[in-house]
Amino acid sequence: MSLNILRLNGNNNKKSESEKLVSITTEFTLVEKRRSFWNAGPLIFSTFYFFPLIFNWAQLSAVIIALQVIVYLSFVLLYWQSITKTGNALVMNLVLMAGLCVAGSWVTTGTSSLFGFIAFFCGFNFLPRYKIIAMLIIIALVLLTAKFIATQQAVYFLMPALCVACGLFIFGWMSHRERVHKELQRQSEEEIKRLGAVAERERIARDLHDLLGHSLSSIALKAELASKFAAANALEQAQSEAQQVADLAREALSEVRQAVTGYHQLALDAQLHILASRLKDKGIAVTLELQAVTLDKVSEACLCFFAKEVCTNIIRHSDADKVCFTLRQDKNNVFVEIKDNGSIKFIKEGNGLMGIRTRLKECGGQLFYNTEQGGYFKAVLGEAG
Known part of the structure; x- marks a missing residue:
């Protein structure tokens, strides 16, 4: 040179x-x-x-x-x-x-x-x-x-x-x-x-967190619940929770394999139904208001990760007993809203929310949230983002 x-x-x-x-x-x-x-x-x-x-x-x-x-x-x-x-x-x-x-x-x-x-x-x-x-x-x-x-x-x-x-x-x-x-x-x-390799490593780290964060949290909670049932000699309930732990582990493994091999993940509405089912297992009442929307695979994956992260935060940090999922499309904009009636006063952005904000920004979207009347999270993709 x-x-x-x-x-x-x-x-x-x-x-x-x-x-x-x-x-x-x-x-x-x-x-x-x-x-x-x-x-x-x-x-x-x-x-x-x-x-x-x-x-x-x-x-x-x-x-x-x-x-x-x-x-x-x-x-x-x-x-x-x-x-x-x-x-x-x-x-x-x-x-x-x-x-x-x-x-x-x-x-x-x-x-x-x-x-x-x-x-x-x-x-x-x-x-x-x-x-x-x-x-x-x-x-x-x-x-x-x-x-x-x-x-x-x-x-x-x-x-x-x-x-x-x-x-x-x-x-x-x-x-x-x-x-x-x-x-x-x-x-x-x-x-x-070099920068592409760095970005790819960051993307893989973010994907692993988004894919496994919610699943592993649910597995830990259900395993703890199964242990408590077993200690109380409620063997039938303990067996049920253990089976759910196994199911969650298989789902997490499947998602990781899909991510590694490049397979497409679940559609957004299907993913929201699965998350609703997991919240119901925690005794949380869930309302689904889902419209048919048109999304490319990258945008759909981004919104799926958003929904998973919010649900993980609800399970970990909220005392909510009611959650509402809303999926709608307005012209060129797609909105995913998740509301709960929890009493959290302050939200500190960790790697999860920061990762979702970054992912939404890369897709031309934005993340909004507040805790004035319970938890409220909204992801917007499209012109409004």
Whole structure:
């Protein structure tokens, strides 16, 4: 990752002052690693180096030809090393490549095709404030080489060298910006995945509470009741309560399996009937005022969890002996209301109610409640929410 990317992301790496002063390149390498032969693909354009050799073959001595080949092979070796280097190691290689191009111009003007590779590295690897400086140095080297070394063919040397170098410098700069964009996009995708995993864990925790909170509370209460009946030798009643404990446990297990496997849970009206039955088992009179409503599965699950949480709170904290369930739809709004005649003066929102409020908000709904005339809880989904 480049140093400027680290700044964009606010990631403050601890580096020594001397390290900051000497590092003039980004932390990107031209290639990630030497994975295949195709990393050498751009070198195909370096074959223009041999054009002067081909056209002047008959006029060149064996020594000059050998020197030209040595210069080219040395340049290729340095290039191959540079594509996986950053920092001072890369800068040193580029200095050697530039020196090789200048020195090689004594034996061939084909070196004009090699300056562009150095310019590309400068555009791609150097930090923004050093890119232009590096390019100006390359242009100066080309001009000096044309004036003092390749004097007889200065025009043929100068024009290709400058055009190719400037073009590849810009291309390298654009390639670096594209790499930065891809890196930021990759980091963004990783962050989205991480946040998605966190949200999924929170959703699972909330679902487990919503699914099991009411069921386990009912099981605990009925088990305690069965124990009391058994202590009083009311075996028939104790057996009945024990059977209800078993039934509740099976229902809870079924709900957990449905949640894990992604099966749809009970319809809202069916869930309200089950909750009413459990309240009746506690000696609470229940009134059901249920209308047919149209809901998607997510909204239906949310309202089911709302009803379960309210019933759990009634069983745990209320002294009510009457409860009324109301399910109705008004145009695009669906209302679930649960009223009781308990005498609770204050309600403290725990994980259950806070979870339901969050779930309703995610579905575009709201939670309302008060204790002025008993307990009153209302969930609204739709435009009114």
